[in-house]
Amino acid sequence: MSYMKYYSNWAEIDLGAIRNNVGIICKHTGVQVMAIVKANAYGHGAVPVARAALQGGATWLAVARVDEAVELRRAGIVAPIFLLGYVPSLRLEEAVANRVSMAFWTIEQARCVSAAAERVGETAKLHFIVDTGMSRLGAQAGEALDIMRQVCSIPHVYMEGIFTHFARADEPDSDPTNVQEDLFLMVLSALDAEGVRPKIVHAANSAASLTRSSAVFSLVRLGISLYGLFPNHKYPLPPEFRPALSWKSVLSQVKVLPPGRGVSYGHIYTTRGNERIGTIPVGYADGYRRTTGNYVLVGSKQVPVIGRVCMDYIMVRLDSVTEAKAGDEVVLIGSQGDARILAEDVGDVWGTINYEVTCAVGARVPRIFRE
Numbered sequence: 484m485s486y487m488k489y490y491s492n493w494a495e496i497d498l499g500a501i502r503n504n505v506g507i508i509c510k511h512t513g514v515q516v517m518a519i520v521k522a523n524a525y526g527h528g529a530v531p532v533a534r535a536a537l538q539g540g541a542t543w544l545a546v547a548r549v550d551e552a553v554e555l556r557r558a559g560i561v562a563p564i565f566l567l568g569y570v571p572s573l574r575l576e577e578a579v580a581n582r583v584s585m586a587f588w589t590i591e592q593a594r595c596v597s598a599a600a601e602r603v604g605e606t607a608k609l610h611f612i613v614d615t616g617m618s619r620l621g622a623q624a625g626e627a628l629d630i631m632r633q634v635c636s637i638p639h640v641y642m643e644g645i646f647t648h649f650a651r652a653d654e655p656d657s658d659p660t661n662v663q664e665d666l667f668l669m670v671l672s673a674l675d676a677e678g679v680r681p682k683i684v685h686a687a688n689s690a691a692s693l694t695r696s697s698a699v700f701s702l703v704r705l706g707i708s709l710y711g712l713f714p715n716h717k718y719p720l721p722p723e724f725r726p727a728l729s730w731k732s733v734l735s736q737v738k739v740l741p742p743g744r745g746v747s748y749g750h751i752y753t754t755r756g757n758e759r760i761g762t763i764p765v766g767y768a769d770g771y772r773r774t775t776g777n778y779v780l781v782g783s784k785q786v787p788v789i790g791r792v793c794m795d796y797i798m799v800r801l802d803s804v805t806e807a808k809a810g811d812e813v814v815l816i817g818s819q820g821d822a823r824i825l826a827e828d829v830g831d832v833w834g835t836i837n838y839e840v841t842c843a844v845g846a847r848v849p850r851i852f853r854e
Contacts, residue, residue: 486851487812491764491795492732493849495817496527498535500711500725505539507723508708512692512699517543517565517685519706521551526841527710527728528850530558536709537562545704549574552583565610565644568620575599575607584608584643588622593634600639609634610644611681613670615663617650627670631679644683645674649698653690653715660691664698690714693721712837713827726825728841729817730848734781734809736762737801746798747790759801761786763813766795770843771815772833781807783820816840 486493508516518536520529533544533555545565546552552564565584576599578585587593587609600607611631614621622630634642647667651659667686674680684700689708691698707714711726740760746752754760761781767773777788777797782804788797801807812819816826826837833840 486731486849487733487810490849491735492730492769492815493851494526494844495729495731495851495853496531497725497727497729497853498531499854500727501527501532501535501709502539504709504711504724504727505536505541505705507721508692508703508705509540512687512696512703514699515543515702516541517545517702517704518709519545519567519704520555521545521547521567522842523551525707525710525712525838526844528852529554530560531850531852532709532727533558533560533562536705541705543702549578549581549583552578553581556581576603579603579605579607582608584610586610586612586620586646588612588614588620588630590630590633590637593630593637593640597637597639605639607640608643609640610646610683611642613645613647613667615647615666615670616659617648617663619648621647624666624670628673628677628679631674632677635679642679642681644685644702645671645681646685646704649686649688649691652688652695652698653718655717657695660695660698664695688714690718694718707838710841712841716827726817728826728844730815730844731817732763732765732779732813732815734761734807734811734813735764735796737807737809738762745790747793749791752790759805759807760789761799761801761807763797763799764795765797765813765815766793768794768845769848770845771797772843774833776832777829778824778832780814780817780819780822780824781811783822785822785824 518541520533523529524532543563547567579600580603596607612621613627649660685702687698687703689706692703711724713719740754742756744754765771773792778785784804786799789800790798826840829840830837
């Protein structure tokens, strides 16, 4: 189907790539895989990606907001869902009622969850987060045993899991992650000795699940690699992984402008001679960053974006693609012939990471799901 007859620009999501990427991690680790589908599945589309991940072998899903969990439940997804972080107090009952496992790091939080679970008439499932060096959320290692002792006496809650979060597992220097892992193991040992260690233990993110077998435990959390994106430029994925997202548009007009003609707002670009200029209906309202140095693919060649990015349009110089005409496909992320632009490449231009690139693809950009 020619989507350019329906849309100004669109994202194509390869659900087969999602299934493939999950399967690789399932085989590599040999443990349960939790697919991270927060933030609309990193911009890919939460419900279709969640279903594809489960089909690929994932047994858990993870989100960051109650609304994200409710969206999955309303779509008929019954798999275990873990909410990774903070839950506002007035949403606790909703989370428990939707059978969402929750993170906690203080005894006060556990008591609040217990009260909410009692009101709902359910047992809440909790995962205790230990801060081993991310310094974001979690109890300090020295507090862990005391908190766990107290939680075991709180009614209406079930201590389902314990976890930590690595801050630098995607870097070549393994020492910081070694320190975190050792501290986590110390906590687990202390809990074991008291008989209060939860059944499910997880620490490994995408990078650690590929490189650190000692941190696999009973479950791994698959985030960025689920989408075929690199955890870090210095940690490229094995070639079996496939990027799931392509972002495309169409040449809406091609024209020849004379020398000295300003292009787009502010005229920061001025033609030097007779130049073929193409207009593409995508802009910063779609998530295409208003910065310099952008480029796209037209006719399987890289062409530069010129002038300022507008809310709804960009302009490109087409002198190297003399055959380009209105109606031709444009690729912002993805492949065209032998050429390709990765989300990582766009991140380099934007001065950010691939996570932000795909998450930034706006809600008004239609997602087209391909099997």
